[in-house]
Amino acid sequence: MIAVFDAIGRVGSAVIAGVSRIGYATRFLFAILRHSGPSFMRPRLVIREVYQAGVLSLIIVCMSGLFVGMVLALQGYETLSRYGASESMGVLVAMALVRELGPVVAGLLFASRAGSAMTAEIGLMKTTEQLAAMEVMAVDPIARVVAPRFWGGVISLPLLAVLFSTLGVFGGFLVAVKLIGVDSGAFWSQMQASVDWRYGVMNGVIKSVVFGIAVSLIAVFEGYDADPTAEGVSAATTRTVVTSALAILALDFVLTVFMFRGEIN
Amino acid sequence: MPDTIIAMSLVAEFPPSALSPNACENLVELKDVSFGYTRARKILSGVTLAVPKGKLVAVMGGSGCGKTTILRLLCGQHRASSGEVLVGGQSVATMDREQMFAHRRKLGMLFQFGALFTDLSVFDNVAFPMREHTQLPQDIIHDLVLMKLNAVGLRGAARLKPSELSGGMARRVALARTIALDPQLALYDEPFAGLDPISLSVVGQLIRKLNDALNMTSILVTHDVVESMKIVDYIYFISEGRVVAHGDVPSIKASTDPFVRQFVDGQSDGPVRFHYPAKTLAEDFA
Ligand SMILES: Nc1ncnc2c1ncn2[C@@H]1O[C@H](COP(=O)(O)OP(=O)(O)O)[C@@H](O)[C@H]1O
Ligand SMILES: [Mg+2]
Numbered sequence: 001m002i003a004v005f006d007a008i009g010r011v012g013s014a015v016i017a018g019v020s021r022i023g024y025a026t027r028f029l030f031a032i033l034r035h036s037g038p039s040f041m042r043p044r045l046v047i048r049e050v051y052q053a054g055v056l057s058l059i060i061v062c063m064s065g066l067f068v069g070m071v072l073a074l075q076g077y078e079t080l081s082r083y084g085a086s087e088s089m090g091v092l093v094a095m096a097l098v099r100e101l102g103p104v105v106a107g108l109l110f111a112s113r114a115g116s117a118m119t120a121e122i123g124l125m126k127t128t129e130q131l132a133a134m135e136v137m138a139v140d141p142i143a144r145v146v147a148p149r150f151w152g153g154v155i156s157l158p159l160l161a162v163l164f165s166t167l168g169v170f171g172g173f174l175v176a177v178k179l180i181g182v183d184s185g186a187f188w189s190q191m192q193a194s195v196d197w198r199y200g201v202m203n204g205v206i207k208s209v210v211f212g213i214a215v216s217l218i219a220v221f222e223g224y225d226a227d228p229t230a231e232g233v234s235a236a237t238t239r240t241v242v243t244s245a246l247a248i249l250a251l252d253f254v255l256t257v258f259m260f261r262g263e264i265n
Numbered sequence: 266m267p268d269t270i271i272a273m274s275l276v277a278e279f280p281p282s283a284l285s286p287n288a289c290e291n292l293v294e295l296k297d298v299s300f301g302y303t304r305a306r307k308i309l310s311g312v313t314l315a316v317p318k319g320k321l322v323a324v325m326g327g328s329g330c331g332k333t334t335i336l337r338l339l340c341g342q343h344r345a346s347s348g349e350v351l352v353g354g355q356s357v358a359t360m361d362r363e364q365m366f367a368h369r370r371k372l373g374m375l376f377q378f379g380a381l382f383t384d385l386s387v388f389d390n391v392a393f394p395m396r397e398h399t400q401l402p403q404d405i406i407h408d409l410v411l412m413k414l415n416a417v418g419l420r421g422a423a424r425l426k427p428s429e430l431s432g433g434m435a436r437r438v439a440l441a442r443t444i445a446l447d448p449q450l451a452l453y454d455e456p457f458a459g460l461d462p463i464s465l466s467v468v469g470q471l472i473r474k475l476n477d478a479l480n481m482t483s484i485l486v487t488h489d490v491v492e493s494m495k496i497v498d499y500i501y502f503i504s505e506g507r508v509v510a511h512g513d514v515p516s517i518k519a520s521t522d523p524f525v526r527q528f529v530d531g532q533s534d535g536p537v538r539f540h541y542p543a544k545t546l547a548e549d550f551a
Contacts, residue, residue, distance in 0.1 A: 129378060
């Protein structure tokens with residue numbers, strides 16, 4: 001009996017801890033927004049972070065995009081050719097990438113490549129008292145360290161997602177047209193006819209912006225909140241990757257529901 | 266000799282009676298200050314000390330006795346749980362945002378482990394406070410930074426990253442950054458740790474000269490008795506969270522206080538235990 005109460009108590013305290021952590025993170029987001037002035041007055045601070053988070057993630061994002069596009073085309077061909085619709089491969093590849101895979105997979109890659117690095121860097125700056133030193137110099141670390149990294153991430157992820165989708169479509173083109181021999185004109189013209197600008201492309205961009213905000217917030221929050229020890233920083237880095245992945249997938253579902261145009265019986 | 270001029274001007278400005286800490290205006294005062302990071306364990310219990318304007322005062326004590334903690338209270342990173350921490354007559358605990366900003370602008374703190382910004386070069390580390398707080402043009406900042414680096418003997422290392430420095434070099438760069446804006450109050454946390462004998466005496470002399478030439482007030486936290494006796498005006502000894510002895514250098518040298526003798530002569534036996542409280546050896550190894 002006591003064991004049952006204990007278990008309920010543990011679940012309860014875990015839930016409370018989780019909710020209050022979300023609360024802290026939200027307050028942290030407002031603190032970042034309040035202290036974003038210097039980031040915009042001194043664009044060099046943000047540009048440096050766009051380089052760190054975005055440019056350095058280019059290779060992994062482009063390579064993954066290319067392969068995902070190629071695999072999509074191969075898998076899609078099996079099904080579509082059964083119905084004699086292999087000309088629609090362009091549509092399949094582009095729709096899947098632009099609406100879903102681009103934002104989601106680029107977001108996951110971004111969280112593990114750039115988000116983890118952000119957390120580790122800020123956590124180590126805390127551990128080695130660099131943030132305290134800044135504070136004592138009357139410089140706000142949220143304005144000088146956290147906000148530029150946050151905005152760097154928010155700017156980078158949508159661009160990376162667009163690149164991912166572009167490379168993916170190109171990969172699909174290579175497999176469908178060059179390897180399988182689908183007609184190149186049909187591949188492109190069907191894609192052009194079916195992918196709607198607002199519904200397809202813009203919704204994908206909106207998703208990637210939301211993911212960019214979520215992943216960057218999680219990354220800087222975990223770093224700033226890390227225990228100032230070696231284990232603390234490594235635990236925070238892990239949490240960044242895990243929480244970001246869950247947040248991306250959950251947010252993706254929510255956003256997709258809002259963007260859904262079909263009818264549910 | 267500039268040193269004698271400084272020494273003479275000191276004597277003129279502060280007659281010998283002024284050398285006792287209460288006789289002239291105090292820039293820093295701790296009144297019966299208690300503090301603990303957790304409620305269970307008190308680190309400081311009733312520390313009272315005073316640092317007169319223009320003086321270089323050492324705070325000494327074994328490691329873990331709360332020296333760094335005193336500096337953290339002074340720069341407002343933590344708040345005393347009781348007692349008053351006064352800087353320039355103003356209580357640090359009651360400062361609002363603006364006052365804290367102004368207070369920290371006038372403050373230079375050398376962190377125990379340097380705390381150099383690892384993503385910036387040596388040059389940019391020293392330039393950091395100037396760029397954040399002044400509108401000086403780049404070429405003037407360039408000259409100022411090289412002057413500061415020259416003072417610590419590292420002008421040639423300006424382009425290096427902190428990861429390429431030895432511990433002692435990093436400490437000297439951090440020192441240059443501490444004095445970048447010519448602070449009124451300089452706090453040095455273990456500036457001698459990890460320095461070789463040559464840089465040790467150079468840094469010691471530098472701290473003394475800066476204090477006098479820039480009309481600063483300095484607090485030097487250290488456990489290097491020999492080196493600090495050469496440069497400081499006054500010494501406080503801290504043990505187990507309270508001030509156990511204090512005095513100017515001659516009186517400390519002549520003191521018969523067992524604590525002071527143990528610390529100055531470096532004996533492992535005395536009022537301060539070398540061993541952390543433990544069971545007896547026989548019990549532990551049984
Ligand atoms: N951030 C902290 N949280 C909890 N305890 C701390 C913290 N910093 C220091 N302490 C404890 O306070 C005591 C005094 O530390 P400190 O002031 O750093 O000593 P020192 O005289 O060596 O500079 C030590 O026992 C240390 O364990
Ligand atoms: Mg210390």
